Amino acid sequence: MSLPSKTPPGLPRTLSGEWLPPPTTFSARRRRTRPISYRSQFKQKYMVESAWNKGGRCTQRHITPDQGVVTSLHLTPKYIVVALDNAKIHVYDTNGDNQKTLQGHVMGVWAMVPWDDILVSGGCDREVRVWNMATGAGIHLLRGHTSTVRCLKMSDRNTAISGSRDTTLRIWDLATGTCRNILLGHQASVRCLAIHGDLVVSGSYDTTARIWNISQGRCLRTLSGHFSQIYAIAFDGRRIATGSLDTSVRIWDPNSGQCQAILQGHTSLVGQLQMRGDTLVTGGSDGSVRVWSLTKMAPIHRLAAHDNSVTSLQYDNTRIVSGGSDGRVKVWNLQSGQLLRELSSPAEAVWRVAFEEEKAVIMASRSGRTVMEVWSFAPPPDECDDSVAIESASSTPGIGSTDDTDLDIHSRHRTLFSDPPPTISSSDADQPMTDAPS
Numbered sequence: 001m002s003l004p005s006k007t008p009p010g011l012p013r014t015l016s017g018e019w020l021p022p023p024t025t026f027s028a029r030r031r032r033t034r035p036i037s038y039r040s041q042f043k044q045k046y047m048v049e050s051a052w053n054k055g056g057r058c059t060q061r062h063i064t065p066d067q068g069v070v071t072s073l074h075l076t077p078k079y080i081v082v083a084l085d086n087a088k089i090h091v092y093d094t095n096g097d098n099q100k101t102l103q104g105h106v107m108g109v110w111a112m113v114p115w116d117d118i119l120v121s122g123g124c125d126r127e128v129r130v131w132n133m134a135t136g137a138g139i140h141l142l143r144g145h146t147s148t149v150r151c152l153k154m155s156d157r158n159t160a161i162s163g164s165r166d167t168t169l170r171i172w173d174l175a176t177g178t179c180r181n182i183l184l185g186h187q188a189s190v191r192c193l194a195i196h197g198d199l200v201v202s203g204s205y206d207t208t209a210r211i212w213n214i215s216q217g218r219c220l221r222t223l224s225g226h227f228s229q230i231y232a233i234a235f236d237g238r239r240i241a242t243g244s245l246d247t248s249v250r251i252w253d254p255n256s257g258q259c260q261a262i263l264q265g266h267t268s269l270v271g272q273l274q275m276r277g278d279t280l281v282t283g284g285s286d287g288s289v290r291v292w293s294l295t296k297m298a299p300i301h302r303l304a305a306h307d308n309s310v311t312s313l314q315y316d317n318t319r320i321v322s323g324g325s326d327g328r329v330k331v332w333n334l335q336s337g338q339l340l341r342e343l344s345s346p347a348e349a350v351w352r353v354a355f356e357e358e359k360a361v362i363m364a365s366r367s368g369r370t371v372m373e374v375w376s377f378a379p380p381p382d383e384c385d386d387s388v389a390i391e392s393a394s395s396t397p398g399i400g401s402t403d404d405t406d407l408d409i410h411s412r413h414r415t416l417f418s419d420p421p422p423t424i425s426s427s428d429a430d431q432p433m434t435d436a437p438s
Contacts, residue, residue: 044379048358051377052319052331053340056360061096061372064088068370070351070363072112073312079133080361081119082352082372083109089121091133094359096374100136104129111152113160118174120160122149128162130174140177144170153193153200155214161200163190169202171214181217185210194235199254201240203230209242211254221257225250232282234275239294241280243270249282251297261297265290272313279334281320283310289322291337301337305330312353321360323350329362344373 068084079099080092085108091099107124114120118139119131128142128149147165154160159180160172169183169190188205195201199220203209209223209230223240232243239260240252249263249270263280265288272283280292287306292299306324313322319340320332327347331340347364354361358378364371 047379048377049318051379056343056375056377058344059096059374061092061098061374063090063370063372067365067368069365070370071108071110073352073354073361073363074112074114075354075356075359075361076114078117079114080372080374081112081114081133082363083112083121083123084370085109087123087125089119089131091119091136092372096361096372100133102131102133102136102138104138104141110148110150111162113152113154115154115157118157120152120154120172120174122152122162122164124148126164126166128152128160128170128172130160130177140174142170142172142177142179144179144182147189150189150191151193153195155195155198155200159214161193161195161214163193163202165189167204167206169193169200169212171217183212183217183219185219185222188229191229191231192233194233194240196235196237199235201233201235201254203233203242205229207244209233209240209252211240211257221254223250223252223257223259225259225262231269231271232273234273234280236275239275241273241275243273243282243284245269247284249273249280249292251280251294263292263297263299265299265302269309272310274313274315276315281313281315283313283322285309287324287326289313289320289332291320291334303332303337303339305332311350314353314355316355316357321353321355323353323362323364325349327364329353329364343375347371 068086070082071085072083074081080094080096082090087105087107087109089102089109093099105123105125109121109123112119112121117132117134119133120128122128126145126147129138130140131138145164145166149162149164151163152160158173158175160174162170167186167188170179171181173180186204186206190202190204192203193200198214200212200214201209207226207228210219211221212219226244226246228245230242230244234241240254242250247266247268250259251261253260266284266286268285270282270284274281278294280294283289287308287310289303289305289310290299291301305322306328307326309325311323311325315334318334320334323329327349329343329350331343333340344362347366349365352363360375362373
């Protein structure tokens, strides 16, 4: 038997010497799955919105049998991280199943910040600890503060900034576990921090806020004007917003350090702030949530949200979610200011709430126990998928490969989850302030 002079490279041969045909690959098949359509995208987004309005599925998890107060809550793509005043930090997967408990602090944990698998925490024991959440192991123990660590932020994977009741800020190198700089200037406790790029803004009980350069370790400006302690701060690079015990919110120009506006309306401590684009949402100890236009420097909505302090506040392009010490979690329409629903049955108190597009996590006190509720608003995959098998125009390998589908899926996620920051149109801003019923 004679073999051909040129043989197809890389193909198997039978015992009789015949060459087997090439195997059929996905890209060579005549039938493939059509990329996700705009109809599916619209349907999924509609179903998510509907679930937020009147649906969703809830799972409860008990954290501790004792009454531990939740001091911090973070929802990341990989973890749900909860810190308590009993010195414990619990790390869950995104379904709410307990993975591990990080133990090392000897007193209450009052601040923490995650970055991928890294977690930085601080508390009443005056220590800053760095953890690997994937393994549960401690990486660094950072000492230097002489009083409670009250706030923490990270500017990049290797840099953390801590603020303390000892009046100082410290900039930490997480790669080496050393302190790069000690920032001096405040005359009382540092209560809150906000970061943008290489700048960090600190709010203090000395009634001032300060703008610091992180890499240089020096103070650039001092923002003076409040008459009482600053409890909350937000910074987006263009504006700084500060909330104070004097009941006012002040808007500052970070370049000049000048106060651009004083927003008045709250009747008690303003302890919650979030700023996105030209919209600011604030929550106070008076139980109200207020929506402000930063182009008009004027109120848009006044929401009679809770019977007591607003303990947690977050908003996105569509909704505001507020939690209160009255034990209620409420969902509001951002544009209209109308109450959409109460997300959970009333509890003794709501400590923290965090949410993303298709999920919300509530930390509350129920019957003397600290309870975590994980709410899912994602529709079942088969209810929003209208993909069908279609004939391929060509059987040539490489035509109609999975790369096209991957690009369509990437585009879908970009469309659904990467919307621009919310804005209130000029017509909305011109409308009179509305009182939304609780």
